Amino acid sequence: MNQTILARFKIIDGKESEADEAMKTMAAAVEKSESGALTYIFARNRKDPSEVTVFEIYSDDDTFKAHGASPHMGTFRSYFGPIFDAATVKVERLEQIAGFQR
Amino acid sequence: MNQTILARFKIIDGKESEADEAMKTMAAAVEKSESGALTYIFARNRKDPSEVTVFEIYSDDDTFKAHGASPHMGTFRSYFGPIFDAATVKVERLEQIAGFQR
Numbered sequence: 683m684n685q686t687i688l689a690r691f692k693i694i695d696g697k698e699s700e701a702d703e704a705m706k707t708m709a710a711a712v713e714k715s716e717s718g719a720l721t722y723i724f725a726r727n728r729k730d731p732s733e734v735t736v737f738e739i740y741s742d743d744d745t746f747k748a749h750g751a752s753p754h755m756g757t758f759r760s761y762f763g764p765i766f767d768a769a770t771v772k773v774e775r776l777e778q779i780a781g782f783q784r
Numbered sequence: 785m786n787q788t789i790l791a792r793f794k795i796i797d798g799k800e801s802e803a804d805e806a807m808k809t810m811a812a813a814v815e816k817s818e819s820g821a822l823t824y825i826f827a828r829n830r831k832d833p834s835e836v837t838v839f840e841i842y843s844d845d846d847t848f849k850a851h852g853a854s855p856h857m858g859t860f861r862s863y864f865g866p867i868f869d870a871a872t873v874k875v876e877r878l879e880q881i882a883g884f885q886r
Binding site: 725 | 835
């Protein structure tokens with residue numbers, strides 16, 4: 683069963699360009715090394731650009747677990763503190779009811 | 785520029801099966817009649833299944849506006865009250881920073 687994740691957190695004030703760089707590097711690593719990651723999108727709220735949303739779809743639970751254990755995830759986690767506010771992190775596991783991508 | 789939307793709202797207690805049906809019908813109508821809707825996913829939170837998340841990507845602002853003006857959107861809006869809790873609706877416009885779909 684696919685695993686759909688909605689993660690949300692905030693960028694620390696003044697760290698916006700480091701944050702964008704970190705998200706680009708992370709997304710590129712996921713795309714290159716995780717074939718089971720079907721969708722992986724970092725976005726910032728237009729009204730409050732400090733708010734980051736990550737929308738993620740994995741083909742199954744194993745590929746989701748592999749994502750969490752990957753070296754690039756380790757690197758990305760190390761940014762919670764210097765670049766992203768660790769206290770704001772919310773991760774939700776979702777169940778898809780309907781819809782499509784094309 | 786593509787338009788990325790995160791919408792969230794709650795299902796009224798006891799209306800879960802009507803809600804799932806409404807989401808399936810809506811997603812099918814969007815897929816059939818809105819070629820500019822690239823991604824359109826309804827999901828429910830696994831921990832609190834009353835919480836609905838809609839993740840939407842439109843190819844540009846015109847296709848996003850056409851979505852809002854579509855007859856199926858009119859029908860779906862009429863469910864806020866009987867099926868979905870209108871007071872809980874939050875719609876955010878997002879800017880994509882990085883990522884992919886495949």
